Amino acid sequence: MQLIFEFLSQQWMLAGAWLMLALMLFYHESRKAGPTVGNQELSDMVNREDGVVLDVRDGGEFKNGHITSSLNIPLKDLEKRSVELNRYKDKPVIVVCKFGQTATGATKTLRAEGFEKVFKLRGGITEWSAANLPLVK
Numbered sequence: 001m002q003l004i005f006e007f008l009s010q011q012w013m014l015a016g017a018w019l020m021l022a023l024m025l026f027y028h029e030s031r032k033a034g035p036t037v038g039n040q041e042l043s044d045m046v047n048r049e050d051g052v053v054l055d056v057r058d059g060g061e062f063k064n065g066h067i068t069s070s071l072n073i074p075l076k077d078l079e080k081r082s083v084e085l086n087r088y089k090d091k092p093v094i095v096v097c098k099f100g101q102t103a104t105g106a107t108k109t110l111r112a113e114g115f116e117k118v119f120k121l122r123g124g125i126t127e128w129s130a131a132n133l134p135l136v137k
Contacts, residue, residue: 034107036122039131042067042094045119051092054085056106057125065135067096067128075106082113092117100124 008015037045045051046069053070055062062072073081075097085093093115095103103120110118121128129135 034111034118034120036100037094037119038122039128039133041119042121042128045092045094049092051094052085052088053094053096054106055096055125056102057097061098063137065125065129065137067125068134068136070096075102078106078109082109085110085113085115089115090117092119094119094121096121096128097124099126 042051042053046053053067055066055070055072056075056078057066057072058074059072066072071085073084093110095106095110095118097103097106097120100121100123103124107118107120123130125135
């Protein structure tokens with residue numbers, strides 16, 4: 001541990017440059033993924049703005065419980081099936097996965113396809129069900 005501190009004190013410019021690069025990369029990647037929304041925001045978008053919930057989990061997980069009126073397109077099929085979502089391009093699309101991390105890839109794919117109002121559900125379906133919100137089976 002002492003060697004690390006010694007190195008950092010001697011090479012502070014190099015360490016600072018690496019830290020700055022890491023922070024910029026993190027910031028850039030998080031901005032590309034798009035904003036996240038909580039459970040209440042998802043409900044508001046669906047009810048007030050005709051938002052669409054896109055569940056990117058596989059079919060088995062979807063059948064075990066999903067948010068009411070959500071569409072299921074597994075992440076692995078999203079590029080091929082994104083045409084099915086074209087009618088929702090002018091509406092908010094909220095992407096849902098199990099924990100909220102897989103949705104990042106889906107939001108990037110949808111943004112590349114021209115969707116502008118793309119969000120991901122913070123914490124995924126796990127946080128939704130932990131809040132005792134309704135799931136359809």
